[in-house]
Amino acid sequence: MTIGIFTDTYLPDINGVATATKALKEILEKHGNRVVLVTTGLKNQNTISFENDILRIPGVSLKFLYDYRLASFFSSKAYKILKKIPFDVIHVQQEFGISVFGRICASRLRVPLAYTYHTSYEDYSDYFSHGNSFTDRLTKETIKRIVKKIASMKAEIITPSQKARHLLKDYGITRYINVIPNVIDLSDYQKEPDQNRIDKFKKDHNISNRKVFLYLGRIAKEKSIDFTVNTFIKFKKTEEGKSAVLLIVGDGPLEKELKEKVSATEYNSEIIFLGSVPHEDTPFYYSLADFLISASKTETQGLTYLESMSSHLLVIAQYDFNLDGLIEDGETGFFFNDESTMIAKMKQAVLLDPETKKRIEENAFVRCTCMYSEDSYYERIMHVYRKAQRALF
Numbered sequence: 325m326t327i328g329i330f331t332d333t334y335l336p337d338i339n340g341v342a343t344a345t346k347a348l349k350e351i352l353e354k355h356g357n358r359v360v361l362v363t364t365g366l367k368n369q370n371t372i373s374f375e376n377d378i379l380r381i382p383g384v385s386l387k388f389l390y391d392y393r394l395a396s397f398f399s400s401k402a403y404k405i406l407k408k409i410p411f412d413v414i415h416v417q418q419e420f421g422i423s424v425f426g427r428i429c430a431s432r433l434r435v436p437l438a439y440t441y442h443t444s445y446e447d448y449s450d451y452f453s454h455g456n457s458f459t460d461r462l463t464k465e466t467i468k469r470i471v472k473k474i475a476s477m478k479a480e481i482i483t484p485s486q487k488a489r490h491l492l493k494d495y496g497i498t499r500y501i502n503v504i505p506n507v508i509d510l511s512d513y514q515k516e517p518d519q520n521r522i523d524k525f526k527k528d529h530n531i532s533n534r535k536v537f538l539y540l541g542r543i544a545k546e547k548s549i550d551f552t553v554n555t556f557i558k559f560k561k562t563e564e565g566k567s568a569v570l571l572i573v574g575d576g577p578l579e580k581e582l583k584e585k586v587s588a589t590e591y592n593s594e595i596i597f598l599g600s601v602p603h604e605d606t607p608f609y610y611s612l613a614d615f616l617i618s619a620s621k622t623e624t625q626g627l628t629y630l631e632s633m634s635s636h637l638l639v640i641a642q643y644d645f646n647l648d649g650l651i652e653d654g655e656t657g658f659f660f661n662d663e664s665t666m667i668a669k670m671k672q673a674v675l676l677d678p679e680t681k682k683r684i685e686e687n688a689f690v691r692c693t694c695m696y697s698e699d700s701y702y703e704r705i706m707h708v709y710r711k712a713q714r715a716l717f
Contacts, residue, residue: 326358330426331417334363340627344506364395397424411435413709436712437479480712487646507701510634517611535568538613543576548619564671575600610635633688656688
């Protein structure tokens with residue numbers, strides 16, 4: 325097949341959709357398909373580029389939303405290139421900009437359409453409403469209308485999880501929804517870590533012989549990172565927490581506020597903000613830690629959990645039904661529900677004997693690799709593409 329993937333975010337952006345799109349592109353190509361990827365331009369790119377079947381269209385940088393770029397919903401120059409390509413199916417990954425362009429191309433070129441709903445935008449409405457309750461309600465209603473409009477088109481709808489499927493059903497979408505967990509290339513997280521680099525980092529940051537908790541992701545309200553930091557500070561006051569440190573990898577709108585809060589405590593040197601890191605370096609930061617800790621309940625699939633489990637890193641996560649089947653409390657990780665249970669699980673994790681900890685991490689590794697096998701994903705996504713073709717023709 326020749327498949328067009330239209331996405332508003334792609335590498336070098338660091339986020340779940342960009343990572344999932346990269347993996348989708350690679351697995352399709354690995355099985356002999358041609359993939360033409362249409363996305364936004366790189367930073368400071370001013371003209372359209374088309375190299376190695378990646379078509380980049382310049383867009384406006386959204387400073388308030390992690391500098392993601394938003395391109396116009398139609399480009400006549402890009403369309404002239406795309407209409408010469410014999411697409412068998414077009415797959416749009418989002419709802420705005422480039423993804424609108426993808427739907428227009430599918431309609432004009434009479435190409436079957438698939439659409440993946442990746443992101444629960446309601447969790448991000450604060451970025452648009454800036455705390456105004458009326459604007460927040462209006463934003464959420466607008467998002468629902470956009471998603472419902474797309475879902476009403478003659479397209480195969482895909483979600484990466486049951487959680488995302490339930491959200492679309494709550495929007496009033498009655499059509500069949502294909503649930504296909506994103507394929508994720510986890511091979512980089514399964515490689516033997518560089519122990520010399522780990523030892524040097526720990527020595528440089530004075531965290532050798534400490535229990536290292538890791539948060540990796542956006543430092544933002546929807547990730548409940550403020551809850552994680554506040555609870556970790558309370559955990560530090562317990563006997564089990566005395567030797568613990570928290571590494572925070574990432575950046576975002578709450579970073580400055582949290583840094584100021586932490587600097588006013590006695591734990592300033594034990595809650596370490598490392599800022600944003602290149603995507604290819606994330607396996608190293610997982611290898612530094614003993615535990616991943618996250619209180620986020622806005623994940624549609626939970627990429628950091630999968631990466632951690634593939635890195636043999638024990639996950640401590642706030643319970644979300646989206647994680648059912650992946651994390652089993654005490655067997656493949658730990659769940660908490662509130663501040664007191666989070667502290668209790670952190671204590672339990674710190675006190676684990678090495679053999680038990682290794683068993684849980686190995687269980688998690690096996691569970692993760694079985695659930696997200698490449699072959700299973702490929703068969704399911706191609707089945708959806710064929711359904712889209714039958715629906716159109």
